[in-house]
Amino acid sequence: xxxxxxxxxxxxxxxxxxxxxxxxxxxxxxxxxxxxxxxxxxxxxxxxxxxxxxxxxxxxxxxxxxxxxxxxxxxxxxxxxxxxxxxxxxxxxxxxxxxxxxxxxxxxxxxxxxxxxxxxxxxxxxxxxxxxxxxxxxxxxxxxxxxxxxxxxxxxxxxxxxxxxxxxxxxxxxxxxxxxxxxxxxxxxxxxxxxxxxxxxxxxxxxxxxxxxxxxxxxxxxxxxxxxxxxxxxxxxxxxxxxxxxxxxxxxxxxxxxxxxxxxxxxxxxxxxxxxxxxxxxxxxxxxxxxxxxxxxxxxxxxxxxxxxxxxxxxxxxxxxxxxxxxxxxxxxxxxxxxxxxxxxxxxxxxxxxxxxxxxxxxxxxxxxxxxxxxxxxxxxxxxxxxxxxxxxxxxxxxxxxxxxxxxxxxxxxxxxxxxxxxxxxxxxxxxxxxxxxxxxxxxxxxxxxxxxxxxxxxxxxxxxxxxxxxxxxxxxxxxxxxxxxxxxxxx
Numbered sequence: 461x462x463x464x465x466x467x468x469x470x471x472x473x474x475x476x477x478x479x480x481x482x483x484x485x486x487x488x489x490x491x492x493x494x495x496x497x498x499x500x501x502x503x504x505x506x507x508x509x510x511x512x513x514x515x516x517x518x519x520x521x522x523x524x525x526x527x528x529x530x531x532x533x534x535x536x537x538x539x540x541x542x543x544x545x546x547x548x549x550x551x552x553x554x555x556x557x558x559x560x561x562x563x564x565x566x567x568x569x570x571x572x573x574x575x576x577x578x579x580x581x582x583x584x585x586x587x588x589x590x591x592x593x594x595x596x597x598x599x600x601x602x603x604x605x606x607x608x609x610x611x612x613x614x615x616x617x618x619x620x621x622x623x624x625x626x627x628x629x630x631x632x633x634x635x636x637x638x639x640x641x642x643x644x645x646x647x648x649x650x651x652x653x654x655x656x657x658x659x660x661x662x663x664x665x666x667x668x669x670x671x672x673x674x675x676x677x678x679x680x681x682x683x684x685x686x687x688x689x690x691x692x693x694x695x696x697x698x699x700x701x702x703x704x705x706x707x708x709x710x711x712x713x714x715x716x717x718x719x720x721x722x723x724x725x726x727x728x729x730x731x732x733x734x735x736x737x738x739x740x741x742x743x744x745x746x747x748x749x750x751x752x753x754x755x756x757x758x759x760x761x762x763x764x765x766x767x768x769x770x771x772x773x774x775x776x777x778x779x780x781x782x783x784x785x786x787x788x789x790x791x792x793x794x795x796x797x798x799x800x801x802x803x804x805x806x807x808x809x810x811x812x813x814x815x816x817x818x819x820x821x822x823x824x825x826x827x828x829x830x831x832x833x834x835x836x837x838x839x840x841x842x843x844x845x846x847x848x849x850x851x852x853x854x855x856x857x858x859x860x861x862x863x864x865x866x867x868x869x870x871x872x873x874x875x876x877x878x879x880x881x882x883x884x885x886x887x888x889x890x891x892x893x894x895x896x897x898x899x900x901x902x903x904x905x906x907x908x909x910x911x912x913x914x915x916x917x918x919x920x921x922x923x924x925x926x927x928x929x930x931x932x933x934x935x936x937x938x939x940x941x942x943x944x945x946x947x948x949x950x951x952x
Contacts, residue, residue: 461486461812464656466633466648466671467664468492470503470612471780471797473619474512475662476626478801481520483809489627489656490620491648496632503612503728504536504708504721504791507556508798510607517802521622525952531614532724534949535597535706536607537588539790543712545904546847552902553583553592553707554790556607558894565880570897574878574911582901590935592707596942597949607791609708609721611728629654633665636674644775644817645671659775659813666781667763675773682765685841685862686787688716689764692743692757693730696720704946710789711750712846714738715853718747719788724949729755732787737853763787767833771826775817777804784833789843790891792836800829832890838866839891839899845871846903870896874906878914 463479463486465472476490513522527533538555545552559569573585583589587605591598598606620628631650639646647657648671663671669679683689698704709720716733731747738746740760748755767784771777780797808825810816841864848854856862873879879900881893900906 461659463488463660464658465490465662470616472664473616477619477623480625482518482805491629493632494630504609505607506795507607508795530618531610533608533610534722535945536609537592537706539710540707541710544846554898555586555589557586557588559585562894563881571878571911571915574901575908587935591939595945596939597945609723633670638674661776663778663782664780669782671776672778675776678769680766680769682837686765687734688732690735691730691732691761694755694757696727696729706945714851771829772822786837789840835890838864842867842899871905878911
């Protein structure tokens with residue numbers, strides 16, 4: 461079968477790499493135009509990308525050291541959320557992993573740590589949180605448990621380089637040929653005069669949605685729940701001898717939030733805001749006031765958080781920004797792209813077009829992956845429902861107008877008890893209890909008083925003490941000989 465990918469970037473070349481390596485019996489062509497620029501202002505990932513780079517899922521031909529050097533990558537151990545609380549001066553860490561007992565019915569380590577209500581105790585309950593605290597680098601560990609910060613443009617180019625059996629065509633799509641009888645895409649006509657035929661087409665063209673629009677794709681907006689709709693990306697140089705922190709900073713602002721992502725040579729930054737409450741010029745002035753220096757935004761990006769109503773139509777599969785964009789708060793874009801591709805390659809991709817695109821397979825794929833994105837939306841909404849009401853934007857959020865049924869349910873549960881893993885029957889790849897726990901605690905929905913009562917009720921206090929002490933000691937032993945994150949990255 462001939463598989464044609466329209467669009468390069470991280471999503472397109474991830475698709476090309478994964479399909480060509482896992483299912484080499486299919487021919488793969490990637491159409492990417494060098495005329496279409498990529499911002500490359502800095503991006504973060506989750507552990508799913510680490511699995512690709514470390515060849516844990518399959519031998520993709522990646523080399524982690526090369527990836528780090530070629531993509532200006534640094535280590536990411538979590539996200540530092542600043543100001544996502546009724547008290548805008550508070551912060552909390554959202555680690556990539558959970559506690560050693562986070563998959564148990566009663567997460568005693570987390571509950572006990574929360575009972576102390578000291579930030580160090582709370583985030584030290586995880587291995588990655590411990591490394592955050594001590595600024596330790598896990599790159600040097602075999603199969604180290606970490607994620608990455610990087611230049612997004614360079615990541616796509618890295619995957620392009622190692623996709624050595626993929627045919628690359630540098631051109632733009634002028635026209636999509638849709639069969640009038642079947643509704644399938646037969647071919648794409650390119651600006652260079654070529655016509656490229658295919659059996660299966662993958663749309664990685666981002667917000668342009670070149671193929672999906674041709675087959676009748678419709679966008680399902682998340683604006684009701686995620687109202688931020690604009691971003692001003694910019695770059696900041698490091699100060700001399702500045703420490704490269706192994707975390708993304710997500711800093712809540714008056715009308716949205718600001719990201720700071722430490723890549724090797726500079727910080728990729730941006731302000732995500734809602735233009736119902738602030739103009740781009742006002743947002744620009746606000747972020748300069750916040751960081752205390754002049755910045756030059758790369759451009760003003762408009763977006764509508766949401767997903768395709770139907771992610772796979774006929775023989776066209778949408779991935780990346782074409783499939784969904786639920787705003788960048790938790791670095792979910794690459795993560796969900798990998799989840800989508802795993803579901804497609806291992807669960808749907810057959811020997812022929814008819815086998816691959818049968819009605820039952822397509823229907824179940826769409827159901828599974830729509831759920832993936834919708835549950836991620838719930839997770840992002842939970843960050844915003846943090847009790848702030850110091851500006852009109854936060855008053856609007858605090859009114860409950862943007863919340864979801866699941867978030868409301870979890871907030872109600874938190875008034876009486878600590879939620880556990882059984883309340884999070886989330887689809888593979890979406891956020892479960894290990895990540896939700898830190899958000900609910902950090903935003904103030906889950907209090908130390910409730911945690912303390914439950915620990916005592918379950919008679920877990922002694923067990924919690926022992927488990928907590930054991931794991932902190934264990935993490936200390938694992939981390940004590942690791943190098944400093946900044947020194948290691950700069951000396952590579």
